[in-house]
Amino acid sequence: GQQVMQIPQYQHVQEGEDFTTYCNSSTTLSNIQWYKQRPGGHPVFLIQLVKSGEVKKQKRLTFQFGEAKKNSSLHITATQTTDVGTYFCAGATSGTYKYIFGTGTRLKVLA
Amino acid sequence: KAGVTQTPRYLIKTRGQQVTLSCSPISGHRSVSWYQQTPGQGLQFLFEYFSETQRNKGNFPGRFSGRQFSNSRSEMNVSTLELGDSALYLCASRVGGEQYFGPGTRLTVT
Secondary structure: OOOEEEEOOEEEEEOOOOEEEEEEEOOOOOEEEEEEEOOOOOOEEEEEEOOOOOEEEEOOEEEEEOOOOOEEEEEEOOOOHHHOEEEEEEEEOOOOOOOEEOOOEEEEEEO | OOOOEEEOOEEEEOOOOOEEEEEEOOOOOOEEEEEEEEOOOEEEEEEEEEOOEEEEEOOOOOOEEEEEOOOOOEEEEEOOOOHHHOEEEEEEEEEOOEEEEOOOEEEEEO
8 A cells, every 4th residue: 555654754953053954755755745743733734735846945944755755855044942842744645634654753853 | 713622631540431522623713623632643633524524534443433523623532441441532623624623531441
């Protein structure tokens, strides 16, 4: 079945450093979403990418969708302690709203 | 607008029992999806309902079932509970592509 992997599993960074998490799907996706889950919280929607090669920015966050629509990345510039949490990608295949979540990347920011 | 609400927030059950969890979506959202979150397996899709019909289903045994009512509220039921069913159960309501998650129900099976 469809699988979505994320690397790295964990990342510790000093405040102010950059952070990137990568998401790879075993199948071509119709769209990909990114979520953030704070410790003890629930996933919060960040963004959805639909087009091949799409790049979207939200302040310090940059999201990319690969040309083949099988991979994606989230890059955070100059991390802050408020960025702490687990970042998940979630992909859906064409014609379905069945989202398969990635394994997640847990980010820790050291002040 | 009020967010997605889930009840109960915490639940302790014994192996072999059954449990029903409830989810009220954001007003106007007709799609509700359920997910199971565990440390070992991560976030796994259970099923999605839209206008009272199950549209998508994940790879869970038949002990896991759900339904949706005409007001879009949804319930999921797990029968014959097993220790491995201990998890955080999240529901998400959707409009367009964005999914809005509720706080979850933490189920512990002893």
